[in-house]
Amino acid sequence: MPDTTDILSLESLQVHFPIQGGLFDRALGRPGGAVRAVDGIDLTIGRGEIVALVGESGSGKTTVGRVITKLAQPTGGKLLFEGRDMTAERGSSALRPYRHRVQMIFQDAYQALNPRHTVFDIVAEPLRSLRLVENGKQLAQRVSEALASAGLNPPGDFFARFPHELSGGQRQRVVIAGALAVRPELIVADEPVSMLDVSIRAQILQVLVDLRDKYNMALLFITHDLPLAWLIADRIAVLYLGKLVEIGSADEITFNPRHPYTVALRNATPQIGGNVGRAELPALQGEVPSAARVPKGCRFHPRCPLAFDRCKQEEPPAIEVGPRHMSACWLAK
Structure with a gap:
């Protein structure tokens, strides 16, 4: 039976980026503002669990991932890994054991891969920097295992290739191999699949699921695509303007959403077939959100068709609406 204990916990995590005021603001001593990219979220990930973090562009998804991988420093809250507080840990030597256990797959394989390095050197780089091998034989063996796990077979055929000699799917697999x-x-x-053809996406998703099953590896899958999250995730957390507005099992969030934003994400997915024309595709209405000007009360109310006076004054707490299903909406019961 797989170990389902929590491997990572985020507690009231905040990431605020300061905004420089204009010339007159500085002359008059007015304080600058801040972009509240992540504004107090609580999230846990269990061993062997796939959690999808879903939201539109600017919701704070990537910032959460960068904090977890220690590529960004939080403004407040805690990052706990196996119960150990990693929030204030800095420096390459202090973080070496952590980076050995937590890795990131970046969105853009074109940017993530050095065009001057071969596939072998790209995959071998983290092994060398973290000092995880003792000799060249071990290095070649680990690189071969990583490439094979990512679906690049036979691995030796890819050692001497450069990124420009690979297809888009192969480049993404090399990025995955580097993390593995x-x-x-x-x-x-x-x-990880947003820049790939639809025909390739299923292959990459299957690789990630197989790796989870083989190694009991935990995965935080960041995406803006709710149906894609449902395909791969055990649980889905919906992020809006730096706040988690709903979290639950993949089936519950996809087929029984209780927050208007989650409903909007689901309804905005185009359906093949049926009688819906292009002009009839639903879209979110209202003011486009800004993390620098978070509205008072429920931050979704400027775009919510169900908003009422209370939404404009008070921020709704997350309440339990089903087994392990939480929603932050005054209408969720």
């Missing part, structure tokens, strides 16, 4: 080479216990996958 160190044998991590948690991977943060930031939109």
Whole structure:
């Protein structure tokens, strides 16, 4: 039976980026503002669990992933890994054991891969930097295992290739292999298939699921696509303007959403067939959100068709609306 204990916990996590005021603001001593990219979220990920973090662009998804992988420093809250507080840990030597266990798959394989390095050197780089191998034989063996796990077979055929000699799917597999080479216990996958053809996406998703099943590896899958999250995730957390507005099992969030934003994400997915014309595709109405000007009360109310006076004054707490299903909406019961 797989170990389902929590490997990672975020407690009231906040990430605010300061905004410089204009010339007159500085002259008059007015304080600058801040972009509240992540504004107090609580999230846990269990061993062997796939959690999808879903939201539109600007909701704070990637910022959460960068904090977890220690590529960004939080403004407040805690990051706990196996119960150990990693929030204030900094420096390459202090973070070396952590980076061995937590890796990230970046969205853009074109940017993530050095065009001057071969596939072998790209996958071998984290093994060398973290000092996880003792000799060249071990290095070649670990690189081969990582490439094979990512679906690049036979691995030796790819050692001497450069990124421009690979297809888009193969490049993404090399990025995955680079993360797998160190044998991590948690991977943060930031939109790993958004730049791939639809025909390739299923293959990459299957690779990630197979890796979870084989190694009991935890995965935070970041995406803006709710149906895609349902395909791969055990649980889905919906992020809006830096806040978690709903979280629950993949089936519950997809087929029984209780927050208007989740409903809007589900309804905005185009359906093949039926009588819906292009002009009839539903879209979110209202003011486009800004993390620098968070509205008072429920931050979704400027775009919510069900909003009422209370939504404009008070921020709704997350309440339990089903087994392990939480929603932050005054109408959720």
